Amino acid sequence: MDQALRRKVGPEGKVSYLEVRNLTKRFGDFTALRNVSLDVAEGEFVCFLGPSGCGKTTLLRAIAGLEPQSSGTIRQKERDISALPPSQRDFGIVFQSYALFPNLTVTANVGYGLASQRRKRTETAARVVELLALVGLPEAGAKYPSQLSGGQQQRVALARALATSPGLLLLDEPLSALDARVRMRLRHEIKALQRRLGVTTIMVTHDQEEALTMADRIVVMNHGVIEQVGPPAEIYRAPATAFVADFVGSMNFLAGKLEAPDRVRLGNLVMSCPIQDGLESGAAVSLCIRPEDVRVRDLPAEAANRVDVTVTELDFIGAFCRATLVAGELSLVADFSSNLIRDLGVVVGASLAIALPPDRLRVFAA
Template sequence: MYLTVRDATKTYGSFTALDRVSIGIDQGEFVCLLGPSGCGKTTLLRLIAGLSDLDGGQILLEGAALSDLPARKRGFGIVFQSYSLFPNMTVAENIGYGLKIRGTHRSEVARRVSELLELVKLPQLADNFPGQLSGGQQQRIALARAIAVDPRVLLLDEPLSALDAKVRSELRDEIRHVQRSLGIPTLMVTHDQEEALALADKIICMNHGVVVQAGTPEHLYHRPRTRFVAEFMGISNLLTADAVRRAFPDLPARQPGGTEGNHVACIRPEQIGVTPAPDGNATVRNISFLGNLRRLEVDSAGGPLVVETHGSDACREGDRVMLRLAPDACTWVADDLARDPAEVRA
């Protein structure tokens, strides 16, 4: 691994923010730290950046320990949620600031600034001040400033959370394009699973200061290991083995990867087929139109279910329907809600 964190521990008094967390980032990889507020993801980012000190463990870059290296000497680029641009400097001056304080020649600074303004598609704003820019434009400039110095690692601390939905989606695509074109190893903190799914090569899902599961977006979505990951990575129908048998009586009986009392089935809404049938074993209770899909709330013999369908749908509220499910659509996950989160480790 290019960047490695081994058994990172951080406490604040009696509160353990990180409990022996280990992660790795490869060259050119885009990794998202995903989890709810207070799970430890920003604490981990700050430790990597050198903005906080480890209480235990190691942080290594290409095998060299960073623990005694101050933040300014780690060579990392950081983009915060709050933009943090210098209000009295122009856009060009903000982008070139890091190069200027490193003693880079003025002509090289100008060339690099021009190049980055083209990269973030804002060449016309070089002489503007931050106060004259929109939130999305300011965040683009903050990104350009962070990568101007050719950082060894790019760290992003929820850079999109202060933006509205349309701008957030556009800038998300821009960040991915810039990261791919430059090949900078990137670690991004987010609580938004849609962002993580769209951006990441690897997602590290955290809860209560530990890594619960890590893997590709596809793996975490389709093969979560715990109830927490299943629920956090999108909408899930979580059913006991008995409820699965009642909701889908034609489904071949399959045993979960452990005792049924410790596992529940995770079934994604789009995996359930639904067909109007007067003699069906379920009833459509509510339908929400969401543009490219319809979300149905269905009362089944196994309990309430959420179903998603695309295109026009013949179902109406109050209709009786027949539900279908492929035999491999159930993923059995550990029912971890009653357990100490520190016991659930990747």
């Protein structure tokens, strides 16, 4: 195994519970997954994040055996499961549509997988009660799915998936069909439940906020390949590629040219940046900074990357304002808190001195 790859995808010091190696999936001429390799540690919560069509759901379904891969291997707990049909793999799954059986009561839904395990009836009943309490619906047993709200249905689906105590929990966009408020609450509940049970979990989502708040590690995917794997803070602060920088959070992309390993020219401005080993001098690059990293307050006169700008637009977002700042040909957006706007008297047309802190800058080949 390639050492660099191992470092990139494997969590250090933990035993790999799920090992995906060189997975490729083709649908006719279309390649949905291209040589994907990934390790998931036992008890970890991993999110597959990416735009629609990036292959995240295909990867999840391949792990479940629902969408068999064209080539590559999957090992779960050292066992090669690549060729096993779904019924012989060890996982529980929750779909966006909940896929609850509408003609069965909540109790029958949750106990559906237990009935075939030849357990005692009383044992099954006790387990169902336990699971319903676990997902916070102790009273719902006798109801039918259509009598529950969307959030409640999703909890029942979760209880059903956990009933047989699977080693791996797969969540396919479980919160997408719910409204914003319910989604926020369920995020915390699912995360807390997962931590309590310690079940290894993979969740597919296109919602970056969901991934950032819930995951131990995020796998950012695009066009069937993994762009970056890492903890949420690392994904946000140190995006490995321009795609990740753009997809996760907001980002200014300023077109420029790399003059020296630590200097980028933007028109007639020159900015200091962290040293770039990978890029040649003279290369066309994008200099990136997040809107909230643009500094305004307590600016020393000799601050690095100081620029005098004019405020040309001010969009009220609520907790903060998004300002469009222009200096010559340079144009970027910055997020200013309401406090700051008030204190500095920022209005459209005002002149302002800002700084782009070098340690907050990222440079990508354009």
